[in-house]
Amino acid sequence: MTAATDPVKLMKQEVGKAAAALVKSGSIVGLGTGSTTAYAIQFIGERLKSGELKDIVGVPTSFQAEVLAKQYGIPLTTLDAIDHIDIAIDGADEVDPHKNLIKGGGAAHTREKVVDYLANQFIVVVDAGKLVDRLGSVFPVPVEVIPMAVTPVMQAIEKLGGKPELRMGVKKAGPVITDQGNMVVDVKFDAIDNPENLEKTLNNIPGVLENGIFVNCADVVLIGEVKDNQPVVRKI
Numbered sequence: 196m197t198a199a200t201d202p203v204k205l206m207k208q209e210v211g212k213a214a215a216a217l218v219k220s221g222s223i224v225g226l227g228t229g230s231t232t233a234y235a236i237q238f239i240g241e242r243l244k245s246g247e248l249k250d251i252v253g254v255p256t257s258f259q260a261e262v263l264a265k266q267y268g269i270p271l272t273t274l275d276a277i278d279h280i281d282i283a284i285d286g287a288d289e290v291d292p293h294k295n296l297i298k299g300g301g302a303a304h305t306r307e308k309v310v311d312y313l314a315n316q317f318i319v320v321v322d323a324g325k326l327v328d329r330l331g332s333v334f335p336v337p338v339e340v341i342p343m344a345v346t347p348v349m350q351a352i353e354k355l356g357g358k359p360e361l362r363m364g365v366k367k368a369g370p371v372i373t374d375q376g377n378m379v380v381d382v383k384f385d386a387i388d389n390p391e392n393l394e395k396t397l398n399n400i401p402g403v404l405e406n407g408i409f410v411n412c413a414d415v416v417l418i419g420e421v422k423d424n425q426p427v428v429r430k431i
């Protein structure tokens with residue numbers, strides 16, 4: 196990856212670097228998905244290459260994370276071969292003041308949820324544009340659905356008051372297919388008053404594999420901001 200010049204990319208780069216600096220030698224590291232985490236993976240790789248960091252293994256949350264980890268020389272493992280994850284670094288599409296999240300903009304939220312919840316420390320990396328007062332204000336809730344159940348799941352979601360939309364591919368005809376071979380329904384709700392309840396309610400619909408609401412999971416949120424034309428990182 197080349198050095199970023201536009202402000203949002205600069206914020207993502209800075210926050211990715213700050214997260215990568217938290218990884219200690221000997222750690223098992225959950226590697227998230229998305230453009231912000233991509234910078235963290237790059238900087239972890241650079242720290243490994245320089246010898247500053249030693250003996251780490253990564254657990255990728257997606258095909259994208261796996262490819263990037265290989266590109267930057269990070270050895271990989273699977274959940275079958277380990278009994279814990281020390282630290283996970285992952286992005287988010289929305290972050291509320293309680294550090295609850297909406298994830299799944301990259302259709303990877305199912306694997307991300309497995310890895311991020313398993314981690315002893317889960318670090319979220321976002322630019323300031325991801326902060327909201329209430330989840331669902333801007334971003335719809337991504338719901339991964341097995342293909343044969345898409346229609347009944349969308350009908351059930353409408354009964355809950357949500358507006359479901361099947362996510363379509365870009366530069367690919369037809370729907371987005373997840374790394375697990377499923378589809379994603381993006382659901383806009385007028386207001387999400389109780390994210391914990393909505394997370395459970397959505398997952399209770401037969402045919403739903405997982406949704407992108409993450410409650411009580413994030414330990415630290417690193418926020419990239421621009422102050423006096425300089426990218427800075429704030430922590431909550």
Ligand SMILES: O=C(CO)[C@H](O)[C@H](O)COP(=O)(O)O
Nearest residue numbers: 229230231286299300301303
């Ligand atoms: O949840 C995700 C992928 O499923 C991403 O972490 C989320 O969409 C944020 O991505 P980006 O850092 O590119 O804004």
